Amino acid sequence: MEYDERVMCPLIDEKIDPMECVDVVDCVLNPLFLNSLPEKYKAKENFKDICKQCKWHCY
Numbered sequence: 720m721e722y723d724e725r726v727m728c729p730l731i732d733e734k735i736d737p738m739e740c741v742d743v744v745d746c747v748l749n750p751l752f753l754n755s756l757p758e759k760y761k762a763k764e765n766f767k768d769i770c771k772q773c774k775w776h777c778y
């Protein structure tokens with residue numbers, strides 16, 4: 720059995736690398752970085768709230 724350390728991202732409904740998750744959280748929490756967040760993570764309405772409520776938010 721292979722271990723998968725990726726985490727489920729509710730913004731894109733896919734598993735992502737933990738470091739990518741950290742990058743997304745940093746962008747969501749800091750308005751100065753928000754422009755560098757790929758559009759796929761901003762597609763859902765209230766994406767910031769969804770990210771903040773995710774169990775991996777402070778991973």
